Amino acid sequence: MQRPEPQRPAADRRDAVALGPAIADWGLADARFDSLFHSLPVPALVVDALGLVRTANEACESLLGVPRLRAGRPALMRWLLHADDRTRLRMALDNARQGRGGCVDGVEIAHGDEHRTVDLWLSGLAPLQGEAEVVVTLIDQTERLHTVRQLQAAHGELMRQQGENRQLAEVARLTGQLVMVTDPQFRITWVNEAFCRLTGWRSEDVTGRTPDELLQGPDTDRAAMRRIREQLDVGLPVERTEILNYTRDGRALWLLMDIQPMRDEAGRLTHYVAVQTDITARRAAEEALRRSDEQQRALFDAEPHALLLMRRDGGIVHCNAAARVLFGIDDAQPAPTLYDRLAPEDREAVGRMLASVVLGGPQTLRLSVIRSGLDALVPVELHGVPVLRDGGVGAVLAVARDISDELAAQALRMQHEEAEAASRAKSRFIARMSHELRTPLNAILGFAQLLEAGLGSLPQAQKRQHLTSILGAGRHLLAMINDLLDLSLIESDRVSVDCRPVALRQLAQEALDLVAPMAAQRGIEVALVAPHAELQAVADPVRLMQVLANLLSNGVKYNRPGGRVELRLARLGEQACIDVVDDGIGLSEEQRAHLFEPFNRLGAERRGIEGTGIGLVIARRLAELMGGGLGLLGATEAGSAFRVTLPVPARADAAAPPRGTVRQRQAVPPAPGGERHVLYVEDDEVNALLLEAILARQPDWRLTVARDGHEGLRLAREIGPDVVLLDMQLPDIDGLQVRDALAADPATAGLPCLLLTADATESTRQSALQRGFIGVEHKPLVVDRLLQALARACDAPRV
Ligand code: ADP
Secondary structure, three states, rough: OOOOOOOHHHHHHHHHHHHHHHHHHOOOOOHHHHHHHOOOOOOOEEEOOOOEEEEEHHHHHHHHHHHHHHHOOOOOOHEEEEEEEEHHHHHHHHHHHOOOOOOEEEEEEEEOOOOEEEEEEEEEEEEEOOOOEEEEEEEOOHHHHHHHHHHHHHHHHHHHHHHHHHHHHHHHHHHHOOEEEOOOOOOOEEHHHHHHHHHHHHHHHOOOHHHHHHOOOOOOOOHHHHHHHHHHHOOEEEEEEEEEEEEOOOOOOOOEEEEEEEOOOOOEEEEEEEEEEEEEHHHHHHHHHHHHHHHHHHHHHOOOOOEEOOOOOOEEEEHHHHHHHHOOOOOOOOEEHHHHEEOOHHHHHHHHHHHHHHOOOOOOEEEHHHHOOOOOOEEEEEEEEEEEEEEEEEEEEEEEEOHHHHHHHHHHHHHHHHHHHHHHHHHHHHHHHHHHHHHHHHHHHHHHHHHHHHOOOOOHHHHHHHHHHHHHHHHHHHHHHHHHHHHHHHOOOOOOOOOOOEEHHHHHHHHHHHHHHHHHHOEEEEEEOOOOOOOEEEEEEHHHHHHHHHHHHHHHOOOOOOOOEEEEEEEOOOEEEEEEOOOOOOOOHHHHHOOOOOOOOOHHHOOOOOOOOOHHHHHHHHHHHHOOOEEEEEOOOOEEEEEEEEEOOOOOOOEEOOOOOOOOOOOOOOOOOOOOEEEEOOOOOHHHHHHHHHHHOOOEEEEEEOHHHHHHHHHHHHHOEEEEEEEEOOOOHHHHHHHHHHHOOOOOOOOEEEEEEEOHHHHHHHHHHOOOOOOEEOOOOOOOHHHHHHHHHHHOOOO
16 A cells, blocks of 8 residues: 655754754764753654664654663664665665765654654764764654545545535436425525426526415415425425416416425525426326216216126125115125125125136126015126226126016016916817817707608608717717816816825726727727736826726727727836827827827817817826826827826835726616606706606606796695706706705605706715705716616605
């Protein structure tokens, strides 16, 4: 390291150079030299030719250290810290001995623990006792050099600060921010170019004036300005405060300002520096954004559909008034998640929907919303669309719609459509029924007219043929009416079935027996295939018999001579299967499509095969009533197969024997001895004539006819008949009332009464029996049957 060059003041050097020769001149021998040498205020010492110290004055001792100086003859070199200083000192000592004094400057010596910088002035002394000596005077330069260095540093700092200030001034002048300097009274002392450019004020116009009078305008926040003043008054800076100011020509100028109070070294306030940024554009953008946001929110809130802005996790970020009503969200409550409002089974579906919206786009879902205060769930349709933000899906916007009314309207529409379909079906049914009823009626009336016209002239055989036709058509009409009645009872749920375990084999055999005569007549073989002798089904045996009879008779009717009908029993799991398989005429695809339509005989009427077209419909409904079913297993042109399925009993209960399934035709009982008198209360003349004709052929029977209820009561009292046959619908009182009146009168109370009615319902039969009728017979009457009933009534014990 280079040691700094010592700066020697000229006066110092002159004194020291002068001192050496002066001492030499006085001579060493002189005692005065000693006293002068030692009293010198300047550190000095005398060394020999080798530089060893001979003597040193007190000032020198204090500089170099007494103990070391007085210890023997120390070498001056030892105090010098640097080798080059020692070299320079040796050269200077040589010169001094030869009479050339000189100076070794800036020598660093050790002083205790410190270093000191000294100049060594050397001057030769006249040799004493032949030994050359040199006086060395030490001028301590340490303090001076220190001061010089400090001055240099201060000068450098000054220069740097000046440079910096110049730079700062330039920056302040040229910066895009508004810079304003005021005195402590806020009077402007300096503004930069940006200030002038942005406010429209020239520098010379603003100097000496306050920013308040130049920049404030109608909407400047006075309270904020007051707070700024108060803050500055207590010596605090103002930081990042936004204030609305105005340009010279009155345009709004939003400024973000920082004001710094500046002080001198004594802490006195000298001025304020305000640095302000023009944020007008930003504020305008913010304002525009705020307005657009407000507009959007207003639109969002005014939208009649419920709108929900949701996070992916179902949390509701924002929802409009309609959504609050629909989902029952309270304004005061923190925003719930959508899941809180859903029926449990819908929560998972909504989670999946939100995930799908995020991944794949818009989705629609129907769900049920729980609304507090409402017992019922509100059906809602939720349509979710992704809301993009920062290039990704930030949220989901859901449009929700209460679809209660829509669903109700839909249900109503469906009901209406069903009702219309039912009404159309009913109209079709009635049209078909009317057609089907008119057909036999046509035959009856037609043949009856022929008979009437040719009563005297027609040959007997022809008359019989016509009568046979009338009877056939009448029976057909009756069968149809009975089927219709059955169907209407089933359709109006007025048929009850009495189901219990039934042994199928026995019942199937009875059904086969029933159709056996008909099959034999047509040359058709019928057979039972029942590998499981014990197979049972839960069924009403009477109704099951009806079903099987229908299927078997169809198998026989729609067959060809030499054909075969099989009744097969099998168990399939928990079901008993009863299949009726024939190898008859079968069914085409077109026919199969219309099977089970009431009255649709699928063209069988053209083949002259008897039937009503309702049997299969009734059979299927009965099978269903018993908990089973009936369907077509298959059909080709080579035959058909129908299957009845029924549940099997839970355990093998003892099967009840079929009851009342086969009605044996009974012979008319022989007339007992003596005449029997029938009182027939009937307003219809034809019916009265019919009974008259029937009884005319029975030798022991006599008939009296009453035309209304009251006449019936009178005649009953007068003639005392053996039996009273009552019609239900009479012109004055009905048949039940006549029966009540007869029972109430002791003269007639014991008379047996029979009801003859066209109303074949079970309820009518029951109420007639309860009112004391001995039996009920139906119109159209079956002659033999009626005669038997009349005979039984006459024989019944009188009450
Ligand atoms: P129908 O009184 O006419 O027999 P059904 O309701 O029992 O009335 O049957 C309806 C129609 O189905 C019949 O008219 C017939 O055309 C057809 N059909 C029923 N069973 C069979 C069968 N085993 N083979 C062929 N056709 C059948």
